[in-house]
Amino acid sequence: MKKIYLILFFILTFSLSACTTTGWIVGGLIGAGAATYYVKQDERTAGQITDDFGVSASITAKFAESEDFSIFNIRANTYKGTVTLYGNVPNENMEKQAMLLAADIEGVKKVISKMKITKD
DSSP, X not given: OHHHHHHHHHHXXXXXXXXXXXXXXXXXXXXXXXXXXXXXXXXSOHHHHHHHHHHHHHHHHHXXXXXXXXXXXXXXXXXXXXXXXXXXXXXXXXXXXXXXHHHTSTTOOEEEEOOEEOOO
């Protein structure tokens, strides 16, 4: 939950800066401070956080470019190489396919599904 507040704070800071040079500098400093706070609260190293973010981004991109999954809202959250998938899929077969797609990304150690089956 803290992540969401920090991200929203960061976005709000840049939105309110009105794109002035001073606003961007102040917004950057506040954002950097928020990011530093978040990294200090996380037991992962900065490198692990970056790697996990990259894994989640790669999975999201794979879903977006896939004809099978582009219409579904599936989110990937990665923590120390363990990916948790959230969202809705129409059946168990699509859930398994989504898990296999995620497992195929470099850096993924394990895939957990928290997806909901929405039978039409």
